[in-house]
Amino acid sequence: MPVGAKADSTTSSPGTGGGKEQRVTKQRRAVSAALDELDDFVSTQELYRILQNQGVSVSLATAYRILQSLADEGLVDVLRNGDGEAVYRRCAVTGHHHHLLCRNCGKAVEVEAPAVETWAARTAAEHGFTEVAHTVEIFGLCPDCTARKAAGSL
Numbered sequence: 001m002p003v004g005a006k007a008d009s010t011t012s013s014p015g016t017g018g019g020k021e022q023r024v025t026k027q028r029r030a031v032s033a034a035l036d037e038l039d040d041f042v043s044t045q046e047l048y049r050i051l052q053n054q055g056v057s058v059s060l061a062t063a064y065r066i067l068q069s070l071a072d073e074g075l076v077d078v079l080r081n082g083d084g085e086a087v088y089r090r091c092a093v094t095g096h097h098h099h100l101l102c103r104n105c106g107k108a109v110e111v112e113a114p115a116v117e118t119w120a121a122r123t124a125a126e127h128g129f130t131e132v133a134h135t136v137e138i139f140g141l142c143p144d145c146t147a148r149k150a151a152g153s154l
Contacts, residue, residue, distance in 0.1 A: 027058040031066045032090075035076060040106045041087035079137050081106070098135075102142035104154065109142075 034050055035042075042050070048063045058066075067088050071078040077091045082103050091097070091110055098116065100109040116136055124132040141149060148154040 027056070027062055028066050028069075030054075030056045030058060031063060032070070032075075035070075035088065035090040038089065040108050041077075041079065041081070041089040041101070043081075043085050043087050047088070079135060082139055098137065100138045100140065100142075102145055103139050104141055104145040107142045107144075 030051060031047065034047060034054070034056075038050075044064050044067055045060070047067070048058070048060050051058050051063065067076065067078070067086075070076045071088065075090070076088045077099070078086055078088050079099065079101075081087050081101070087106075089108065096117075097110050098113050100111060101107070113136065116134075120132065120134045124130070145154060
């Protein structure tokens with residue numbers, strides 16, 4: 001937040017196109033700051049525990065609303081993990097991209113996939129679909145977990 005900005009200031013939501021304004025509250029800043037410190041995807045409940053351990057006063061329901069708002073604004077990526085639970089992360093890559101996700105440790109790698117983009121556009125066009133969007137997540141074992149599994153410690 002810029003120096004001199006007030007806690008009750010608002011920001012527009014560029015990702016939604018609806019011009020809806022979001023209040024920048026102490027809780028929203030805390031959630032955003034916690035996401036900035038994390039490398040991998042995190043569930044709302046995991047983030048809530050992190051915030052509680054830091055002494056941040058935020059309810060679980062508020063954490064859910066803030067994360068959804070950040071996702072709607074395009075400020076975080078959201079996807080479903082192997083258990084179907086929504087997980088969130090502030091991504092380093094701007095623009096459309098995909099993820100390789102470790103089923104064991106949760107490590108995520110951001111990847112661009114031009115072949116997927118071409119296939120998705122062609123498939124949509126063949127069926128007369130317009131304004132399409134897609135999400136691709138590839139689940140597997142990262143190199144570290146693969147090595148641990150080979151060593152018998154996984």
